[in-house]
Amino acid sequence: MAATLTVDCRKTFPGRFTAAAQLDLPLDPPRVLILFGPSGSGKTTLLRCLAGLEWPDEGRIQFGSTTWIDVAANIRLSPQARWIGYMPQDYALFPTHTVTGNIEYGLSDLPTAARQERVRELLALLQLQGLEQAKPAQLSGGQQQRVALARAIARRPQLLLLDEPLSALDAPTRAKLSGELRALLTQLAIPAIVVTHDWAEALTLGDVIAVMGAGQVLQVGVPQDVFSRPANAEVAKIVGIETVVRGHVVTNDNGLATVSVKGTTLKGLGADVSGSAVYVCIRAEDVLLEQAGSGITSARNHLSGLVTEILPQGVLVTVTVDCGFPLRAMITRGAREDLGLERGSTVVAAIKAGAVHLVPRSG
Amino acid sequence: MNWIAIAVTFKLALLTAAVLLVVGLPIAYWLTFSKRRWKFIVESVVALPLVLPPTVLGFYILVAIGPHSPVGRFYSDVVGHPLPFTFEGLLLASILYSLPFAVQPFAAAFAQVDHRLIEASWTLGVSKFKTFFRLIVPLSTAGLITGAVLSFAHTLGEFGVVLMVGGNIEGETRTVSIDIYDEVQALNYAGAAKTALLLLAVSYGVLLLVYAMNRKVWAIWPQR
Numbered sequence: 001m002a003a004t005l006t007v008d009c010r011k012t013f014p015g016r017f018t019a020a021a022q023l024d025l026p027l028d029p030p031r032v033l034i035l036f037g038p039s040g041s042g043k044t045t046l047l048r049c050l051a052g053l054e055w056p057d058e059g060r061i062q063f064g065s066t067t068w069i070d071v072a073a074n075i076r077l078s079p080q081a082r083w084i085g086y087m088p089q090d091y092a093l094f095p096t097h098t099v100t101g102n103i104e105y106g107l108s109d110l111p112t113a114a115r116q117e118r119v120r121e122l123l124a125l126l127q128l129q130g131l132e133q134a135k136p137a138q139l140s141g142g143q144q145q146r147v148a149l150a151r152a153i154a155r156r157p158q159l160l161l162l163d164e165p166l167s168a169l170d171a172p173t174r175a176k177l178s179g180e181l182r183a184l185l186t187q188l189a190i191p192a193i194v195v196t197h198d199w200a201e202a203l204t205l206g207d208v209i210a211v212m213g214a215g216q217v218l219q220v221g222v223p224q225d226v227f228s229r230p231a232n233a234e235v236a237k238i239v240g241i242e243t244v245v246r247g248h249v250v251t252n253d254n255g256l257a258t259v260s261v262k263g264t265t266l267k268g269l270g271a272d273v274s275g276s277a278v279y280v281c282i283r284a285e286d287v288l289l290e291q292a293g294s295g296i297t298s299a300r301n302h303l304s305g306l307v308t309e310i311l312p313q314g315v316l317v318t319v320t321v322d323c324g325f326p327l328r329a330m331i332t333r334g335a336r337e338d339l340g341l342e343r344g345s346t347v348v349a350a351i352k353a354g355a356v357h358l359v360p361r362s363g
Numbered sequence: 364m365n366w367i368a369i370a371v372t373f374k375l376a377l378l379t380a381a382v383l384l385v386v387g388l389p390i391a392y393w394l395t396f397s398k399r400r401w402k403f404i405v406e407s408v409v410a411l412p413l414v415l416p417p418t419v420l421g422f423y424i425l426v427a428i429g430p431h432s433p434v435g436r437f438y439s440d441v442v443g444h445p446l447p448f449t450f451e452g453l454l455l456a457s458i459l460y461s462l463p464f465a466v467q468p469f470a471a472a473f474a475q476v477d478h479r480l481i482e483a484s485w486t487l488g489v490s491k492f493k494t495f496f497r498l499i500v501p502l503s504t505a506g507l508i509t510g511a512v513l514s515f516a517h518t519l520g521e522f523g524v525v526l527m528v529g530g531n532i533e534g535e536t537r538t539v540s541i542d543i544y545d546e547v548q549a550l551n552y553a554g555a556a557k558t559a560l561l562l563l564a565v566s567y568g569v570l571l572l573v574y575a576m577n578r579k580v581w582a583i584w585p586q587r
Binding site for chain 2: 051052053078079080082083084085086088090092094095096105106108109151154155
C-alpha cells in the first residue's frame with residue numbers, strides 16, 4: 001500500500017467552534033494539498049494539529065507508517081519528532097539571528113562543513129545571496145518569506161506545512177512569488193499542505209484542494225473541478241468562482257491579454273501572467289446575458305452560445321451557456337423572464353475584460 | 364571607611380546575583396510556561412520576601428539552618444561547623460531574600476517572547492531545553508541583566524536578615540549596613556555618612572543602569 005497521510009480528528013474550542021477534519025493525502029508522488037476556506041473555517045487549526053502544536057481532543061493522524069497522534073491510544077508525537085517544515089503566517093523569523101543563523105537553526109546536528117554547504121545551497125536556491133549577515137528586520141517582506149521557506153526546508157522535511165505563505169505580501173509581490181513558490185514546490189518534491197483563502201493562489205499552487213467551512217472539510221478534489229463543479233451550495237459560496245477553464249495566452253498587450261479557450265477568444269487582464277498556460281476564471285455574477293443582436297457595450301467580450309442548464313437559486317438563477325466552454329452566469333428571475341431564457345435558447349454573454357481573471361498554471 | 368565590611372558586602376552581593384542567575388532561570392521558566400493550576404502557590408512563595416519583614420524571614424531561616432533542624436545537622440556533619448553566623452549561611456539567606464528580585468524580571472522577560480518563535484523552534488527539531496538557551500535567553504537579555512542587577516543591589520542594602528542569620532562578625536558577616544548602624548550607635552556620624560554615601564552612589568548607579576537598559580537607550584543594539 002502506498003504511503004498516505006490520514007487525518008481524522010476533532011478539536012473543540014469551548015464557546016467558539018469545533019474543527020473536525022477527515023482527509024487522506026497520498027504521499028507518493030508528492031502532491032501539494034490546499035486547505036481552502038474563509039477565516040475561522042479551521043484551516044490553521046488543522047495545520048497546527050499536523051505540526052504537533054495543537055492537540056486534537058479525539059481522533060488520529062497517521063503519516064505513512066508512523067502514528068503522529070492517536071488520542072485513544074494516548075500516542076502524541078512531539079513537533080520535534082515529526083520531521084516537518086512549518087512556516088507560520090507571519091514567518092516567525094528569529095529576530096536575534098541573522099539570515100544564515102535562521103536558516104541553519106535546525107541543522108545543529110550536522111557537522112560544520114555539511115551545515116555550511118546546505119546553507120549555501122539554500123541561499124542560492126532562494127536567491128538570498130548577499131543577505132547572509134542581515135537581520136530579519138532589515139529584509140523586505142518577500143525576502144523574509146524566502147528566508148522562512150529556506151529555514152523550513154533546510155532539514156529536508158518529509159512534509160511541508162505552509163500557513164498563508166503569501167498573505168503578508170503586497171499584491172504585485174504576491175503574484176510574482178506564487179509562481180516561484182509553485183516552481184520551488186515542484187523542484188523540492190516534498191508533499192506539502194498549504195493554507196490559503198485566495199482562490200488564485202489555490203489554483204496556482206495546488207494539485208489537490210480541500211475546501212473547509214465551519215470547521216469541516218466540505219469537498220476534496222482537483223482545484224479546477226472543485227471550483228467549476230462545487231459539491232453543494234456551501235462550497236460554491238466559499239469558492240465564489242463558478243467558471244474555471246484552461247486557456248492559452250495568444251497575445252499580451254500591456255496587460256490586456258487575448259486568451260484562447262477551446263476555440264473561443266477572450267480578453268482578460270493578464271499583467272501578472274508571464275507564461276502562456278493559464279486558468280481563465282470568471283465569477284457568475286460578472287457575466288451579463290443579452291439577446292443576440294443588441295447594441296454595442298463597453299464589455300470587451302461578447303460570446304454567443306446555447307443555454308444548456310438553468311438552476312434556480314432563491315431569487316437568482318444560475319444559467320450555464322455553452323460558448324465553446326461552459327460559462328456560468330447569475331441573473332435574477334425577472335431577467336430570465338424578460339429574456340425568455342429556456343434550455344436551448346441562443347444568448348450572448350457579455351463580460352468585461354476586468355472580470356476575466358487569468359491565473360498562471362504549470363503545463 | 365570600613366573596607367573589610369565593604370569587601371564582604373560586595374562579595375556577598377556578587378555571589379548572590381550569580382547564584383540567582385543560575386537558580387532563578389528554571390524557576391522563572393516554570394512560572395512562565397507551566398499550565399499547572401497550583402502555579403499560584405509557588406508564585407506566592409517566591410514573592411513572599413517582598414512583603415515579609417526581613418527579621419521574620421531571617422528568623423525562619425535561622426531556625427531552618429540551626430543545629431536543631433535536620434538541614435542544619437546535616438550541614439554541620441558534612442562541613443564540620445554549623446551554618447548560622449557564617450558567610451555561607453548569610454549567602455543562603457541572601458539568595459532566598461532576593462529571589463523575587465531575580466525571578467520576577469526573568470519571568471516577565473520570558474513572557475514577552477513571542478510564542479510563535481518558540482513553536483517555530485520546536486518544529487525545526489530543537490528540543491525545549493535547547494530552545495530555551497538558543498532562543499528564549501538571547502531574547503530576554505535585558506530582563507536577565509535587570510534581575511541580576513536588582514538582586515545585587517538588593518543584597519547590598521540588606522540589614523535585618525544579615526543581623527538575624529549572619530550576626531556581626533568582622534571579615535565574615537559584618538556588612539556595610541551593619542557597619543553604618545554600629546557607627547551611628549557609637550555617635551561617629553562622619554564615618555557613617557561616608558559609608559552611607561558610598562552605598563547611595565552604588566545603588567543609584569545600579570538603578571540608572573537598569574532603567575537605561577529597559578528603555579533601550581543603548582543605540583549600539585541591533586533593534587534600533
